[in-house]
Amino acid sequence: MQNIVEARNLTxxxxxxxxVINSANFSINVNDFVFITGKSGSGKSTLLKSMYGDIDISSGSLNVCLSELNSITKSNLATLRQRLGIIFQDFRLINEWSVERNVMLPLIIKGFNSSVCQKQAAKLLKHVNLLHKADKFPLELSGGEQQRVAMARALAHNPQLLLCDEPTGSLDEYSSDVIWSLLKSAREGLGTCVVVVTHKIPSSLRIAYRHFELSNGEINEVF
Structure with a gap:
């Protein structure tokens, strides 16, 4: 089975x-749903950031979507990020842009025309039950709604790998359930590999998953 993420002696x-991460060895398959847990400050977000090149690797190897991050050029990193969907803790929506345009951002970067962008944005906003707020701005939405917009944006370009940093950390129970349902549908409906950093795995999520725990710089799979 093909690996979409592979770390060898990653430090x-x-x-x-x-x-923070000490000589870690692990791999993630193209069809996995993965949780990464660990105590606060254990390096969970650091590990996730390294997967999209936001934090440099000190030594070892980290291969993501067939790109070696230890020696990647700026142009190749930009290409890699077009294969990724990223959901940040703080949403990182553009407040001056409408909800629709925020969702369109990855497609705009890839050079799609406005018709394609609008059609895909409408499809995804309908999927996250926010089509009726397409012309609103992020600050007019609740936290849960903003996270759903961030989710739609992350999926707009059909990424191979979806990286999520505490996607429900600041949300109420209802909004959290919606996000978990959307992540599940991304894995099952779109075939996207999903990697989630979280402090707690939801007991209500009905999906086969893998669990990696980070402690004292070591990453171990929990069976």
Missing amino acids: ICYDRHQN
């Missing part, structure tokens, strides 16, 4: 005296 450090 990431904030300075020369502190390894």
